[in-house]
Amino acid sequence: MLRTLLKQENDYSGEVLDVTEYKYILETIVNNPYEGIMVVNEKGFIIMMNQAYGEFLGRDPQKTIGKFVGDVIENTRMQIVLETGKAELLQVQRINNHDIVCNRVPIRKGNKLIGAFCQVLFRDVVEFKNLAKNMDQLKLELQYYKSEFDKRQGTKYTIDSIVGMNAKIIRLKELLLKAGRTNSTVLIQGESGTGKELFAHALHNASYRRMGPFIKVNCAALPETLLESELFGYDTGAFTGAKKGGSMGKFELAQGGTIFLDEIGDMPLGMQAKILRVLQEREIERLGSGNSIPVDVRIIAATNQNLEELVKKGEFRQDLFYRLNVVPLNIVPLRERREDIPLLVEYLLLKLANKPGFSKKQISPEALDILVNGHCWPGNVRELENILERALNFMGESSLLKPVHLPLEIFSKNMNRKHDFTQFVSLKNSLEEIEHMQLEKALIATEGNTIKAAKLLDISKSTLYEKIKKYGIILKDDLSKIG
Numbered sequence: 137m138l139r140t141l142l143k144q145e146n147d148y149s150g151e152v153l154d155v156t157e158y159k160y161i162l163e164t165i166v167n168n169p170y171e172g173i174m175v176v177n178e179k180g181f182i183i184m185m186n187q188a189y190g191e192f193l194g195r196d197p198q199k200t201i202g203k204f205v206g207d208v209i210e211n212t213r214m215q216i217v218l219e220t221g222k223a224e225l226l227q228v229q230r231i232n233n234h235d236i237v238c239n240r241v242p243i244r245k246g247n248k249l250i251g252a253f254c255q256v257l258f259r260d261v262v263e264f265k266n267l268a269k270n271m272d273q274l275k276l277e278l279q280y281y282k283s284e285f286d287k288r289q290g291t292k293y294t295i296d297s298i299v300g301m302n303a304k305i306i307r308l309k310e311l312l313l314k315a316g317r318t319n320s321t322v323l324i325q326g327e328s329g330t331g332k333e334l335f336a337h338a339l340h341n342a343s344y345r346r347m348g349p350f351i352k353v354n355c356a357a358l359p360e361t362l363l364e365s366e367l368f369g370y371d372t373g374a375f376t377g378a379k380k381g382g383s384m385g386k387f388e389l390a391q392g393g394t395i396f397l398d399e400i401g402d403m404p405l406g407m408q409a410k411i412l413r414v415l416q417e418r419e420i421e422r423l424g425s426g427n428s429i430p431v432d433v434r435i436i437a438a439t440n441q442n443l444e445e446l447v448k449k450g451e452f453r454q455d456l457f458y459r460l461n462v463v464p465l466n467i468v469p470l471r472e473r474r475e476d477i478p479l480l481v482e483y484l485l486l487k488l489a490n491k492p493g494f495s496k497k498q499i500s501p502e503a504l505d506i507l508v509n510g511h512c513w514p515g516n517v518r519e520l521e522n523i524l525e526r527a528l529n530f531m532g533e534s535s536l537l538k539p540v541h542l543p544l545e546i547f548s549k550n551m552n553r554k555h556d557f558t559q560f561v562s563l564k565n566s567l568e569e570i571e572h573m574q575l576e577k578a579l580i581a582t583e584g585n586t587i588k589a590a591k592l593l594d595i596s597k598s599t600l601y602e603k604i605k606k607y608g609i610i611l612k613d614d615l616s617k618i619g
């Protein structure tokens with residue numbers, strides 16, 4: 137019948153097994169030395185027992201044939217399986233002082249139950265427990281690597297995270313989307329804190345590689361020898377202390393995804409030659425191995441240095457520069473797109489509000505005016521983010537970010553600034569505004585010490601208290617509560 141089945145159900149064009157071969161295969165399976173197998177008829181009499189089961193019982197299997205199963209095997213439940221007709225899988229059964237793990241399965245011919253078989257999967261539950269333990273361990277390891285992998289991917293930013301309506305930023309976003317459709321190498325240049333990494337994340341997420349890994353390498357952070365093994369991995373014995381079995385490098389980890397070579401301008405010349413080779417050949421060689429491994433990786437490089445200048449000085453390879461600069465993205469410094477500052481402030485205040493300990497705050501027009509017009513932003517968006525975070529720390533319970541909450545150097549530079557929005561403010565109001573600011577500033581500078589603050593402002597302590605009351609300044613021991 138099995139033979140007919142094979143003939144009917146298989147389109148398999150190879151040779152069909154004949155009955156003798158089939159019998160041989162089945163016998164080999166039944167007699168395999170790793171698994172005890174026993175078969176009973178519908179009445180519970182043993183009709184087959186393999187050598188492995190016999191050895192485990194310490195009996196000659198042939199001599200068990202025809203005996204009632206309950207007389208041969210301790211704690212057997214074969215009769216129950218025959219009664220219920222239900223399989224019992226992965227059951228623990230105590231035999232010869234061992235807790236074995238077995239399957240008990242009924243055998244049917246049509247609707248009729250004609251017997252059952254038992255399969256000993258583990259001769260001791262300890263074996264099984266060890267396996268389960270190993271599996272738990274593997275599950276934990278898998279979870280760990282998964283979370284590490286997700287962390288490495290860490291591409292939480294998309295094109296929508298790039299805030300800005302400046303024409304150059306819009307053009308850059310368009311370029312980014314176009315580059316997302318290709319596999320071309322991208323070189324992102326821009327001052328520190330302009331958002332180069334943000335653009336790299338967004339590009340990865342805008343590309344077909346978004347489901348693949350995003351692997352970042354800081355080329356400035358490691359000495360040449362370490363950088364090489366970090367990038368290309370190594371084989372067993374590549375150097376003293378090399379892990380047995382070797383290790384994958386970042387290029388291999390980035391297979392199918394993107395590798396982000398940050399601070400490429402700081403890469404040593406020797407390494408530059410090796411990166412050039414990867415760009416040309418699209419393959420890498422682990423340290424200490426003669427074998428090439430093909431890599432399917434998109435390369436994004438970034439630097440805050442002027443690479444062309446470095447090329448002129450002989451500190452950066454010209455050929456590598458050309459290879460990297462296929463799609464150039466030059467990020468505009470913040471001082472050249474001041475019109476984006478209000479948008480960025482709004483976005484960053486929201487972003488900060490999600491951090492523990494912070495809540496949503498508004499910014500006063502005066503403070504915003506200072507941020508837009510009163511500072512040159514050498515640290516770009518990162519500096520703006522830091523300044524806002526610092527201000528939130530100073531503000532305490534106050535809901536409005538005022539100039540006084542800005543860092544001293546920015547605040548003092550802008551003390552006399554005529555705010556753009558100030559059209560016709562009564563003299564009384566503007567004087568009060570300045571007085572209020574000065575009071576808060578002095579209290580911040582003296583960490584809430586009223587004697588020192590009064591001295592700084594050249595007024596008496598009682599006048600200081602009067603004014604504190606007038607402007608509703610909350611004095612708390614904690615400086616951060618001054619609002």
Ligand SMILES: Nc1ncnc2c1ncn2[C@@H]1O[C@H](COP(=O)(O)OP(=O)(O)OP(=O)(O)O)[C@@H](O)[C@H]1O
Nearest residue numbers: 297298299327328329330331332333334440517518
């Ligand atoms: N256009 C933008 N919109 C929103 N957030 C931005 C923008 N540009 C930068 N940021 C934020 O500013 C911070 C600094 O950005 P990022 O780390 O990408 O700068 P970078 O140019 O890579 O800096 P570095 O050269 O120092 O490595 C990040 O928190 C980033 O999210």
